Amino acid sequence: MTIIENRAAETATASATRDILNPSTGQVIQTVPEHGAADVDRVVAVARDALENGPWATMRPSERSRVLLRIADEIERSTEELYRLEAQNNGRPVTETRAQLSRVPEWFRYNAGLLAAQRTAVLPSDGPYLTYQRRAPLGVCGIITPFNHPMLILARSLSAALANGNTVVVKPSELTPLTTLALLPILERAGVPAGVVQVVTGAAEAGRRLTEHPDIAKITLTGGTETGRSAAVATARRFARMTAELGGKTPVIVFDDVDPREAAEGAAFSAFVAAGQSCVAGSRFLVQRDVYDAFVEHLTARAAAIRVGDPDDPQTQMGPLISARQRGKVAELVDSSREEGATISTGGGVPALDGELAGGFFYAPTVIADATMAMRVAREEIFGPVAVVIPFDDEDDAVAMANDNPYGLGAGIWTHRLDRAHRVADRIEAGMVWINDHHRLEPSLPWGGIKESGIGKDAGIESFDEFSWLKTVVTRIAPDSVDWYGGAGTERLN
Structure with missing residues (x-):
């Protein structure tokens, strides 16, 4: 914890502080500054100074690429510390955080590779012109996680932003800032210059x-749809760029040509990984009527067998929700389904746990x-370990039901045809659509939704290019001069 405490202290100017809780016990594990608007102004100014006066934006691409590769190596060396810290901070079992954080270096290596291989175009032009393109950093970018x-x-987002020479201000969730703070010394060891990455540990303000900050050139935000809507208005006022991954109500369609046990056991991951706290969680299982009862039976058995407990125990398969407030929201939605006539085939309440875990969420x-x-429960985002199973008749029925929602982030299809x-x-x-699997991602796969699930793409070359702006340079290479008003070169206009 020493690294985190030191780094939090370095950025602290706010008089207020926030207690960070371990959601598996409800106990305080760390205190960080509660940064507000004035603190954001201060760190954005530092990031802008690093952009305009530091070496990062003007560094040769090959040098920046090597720094990103060193970041990946440093993260790999720190993986155990990071995944245990993340499990403690957000309650996901170490089996999940280990598997997920072991892949984090891939994003830095992928974007380092894109930077090293980056090419800009020479464009066709009529007449004696050489026309080419250049890319430049956007400026100071804000990342809200x-x-x-x-x-x-x-x-x-950070790997793509840094690869393109931007400086960055990160605002992690006010509930889970600890691994973000732990990343700062890792970036320093890898050779990221001072001021290039700044962190604010505040909440809504x-x-x-x-x-809203006039010096922020791009916002990347992952969060709720209403938060994204407000951010989109704020960035649009100054024509800043924005990428947003927002809410979801992912349909998982199960056709009758698959074995219902196979589909239930495979698709259970989509509903219960991260305790269902994922924008692409499979919360709507649309199951063809002929296999509906069997699917419900097998999914119920699989869910009932999930080991819930201490995230630090390698045997634990599911941890707590992030907060008491989130658990209350999940419970209220589940209760509403009972009132509307649904059947709770397993779960539907708080499990009995002993000791410190009894205070967890x-x-x-x-x-x-x-x-x-x-x-x-079939229409609203639950963000909890709840799978809603609904029957359908045929393919057209399944598609209509899947699309009958304001969200459009992810979907799953289970069929052997x-x-x-x-x-x-x-x-x-x-x-995103997965066939006979769920939540598979790679650094090269553009991630993002449509409708009320957001705008733009995170990951892939699409995200990489969105962290720079494109300049077109037109050069006349003819030996003669142009004198429009003297009669020379008047054969064309524009």
Whole structure:
């Protein structure tokens, strides 16, 4: 904890502080500054000075690429410290945080590779002209990250922003800032110059000021849809760029040509990983009627067998929700399904745990059967370990139900028929579609949704290019001069 405490102290000018809780016990594990608007102004000024007067933006691309590779190496050397810290801070089991954080270096290596291989175009022009393009850093970029995947989501944007020569201000979730703070000395050891990456550890006031700040050239935000809507208005006022991954209500379509046990056991991951606290959590299982009962039976058995407990125990398969408030929201939605006539086939309450864990924010893995598309649990984002199972009749019915939602982030399809898989994938309104799997991602895969699930892409070359601006340079190479008003060169205009 020493590194975190020192780094938090370095950035602290706020008089207020915030207690960071371990959600598996409800106990305080760290205190960090509660930064506000004035603190954001201060750190943005530092980042702008580093952009304009430091070496990062003007460093040769090959040198920046080597720094990103060193960041990846330093993160790998610190992986055990980081994944244990993340498990303590957001409650995900160490088996999940270890698997996820072990992949974080890939994003830095991928963007280092894109930078090393970057080419700009020479464009065709009529007449005696050489026309080419150059790319330049956007400037100071703001990255706002959520509580559920703080390190991985930060790495996706930070690696692309740094590769392009930008400086960055990060505002992690006020609930889970610890791995972000722990990253600062790692970046320093890798050779990132002072001031290039700044962190503010505030809540809504800090996030709002970051999105509104006139010196922020781009905002990357992962969070709720209403937060994203407010940020989009703020950035649009000054024509800043914005990428937003927002809410989701992911449909998982199970057709009757797959074994219901196979589908239930495979798709359970989509509903219960991270205790369901994922924007692409499979919270709506649309199951063809002929296999519906069998699927519910197998999904119920799998959910009931999930080991809930201490995130630091390698045997634990699911940890707590992030807060008492979030657990209350999940419980209220589950209760509403009972009132609307659904059946709770397993879960639906707080599990009985002993000792310190009794003070944690746990909720049992829950399966809701006999649901309809009209129910709140089928329409609202739950963000908890709750799988809602709804029957459908045929392919058209499944597609219509899947698309009957304001969100469009992800979707899953379970079928062994190749023609059906691709046909349905084409018809689904979502930015990501998985067939016979879920939540698979790579640094090269553009991540992002449509409709109320956000705008833009994170990861992939699409994200890399969005952290720079494109300049076109037109050079006349003819030996003669142009004198429009004297009659020379008047054969064309524009």
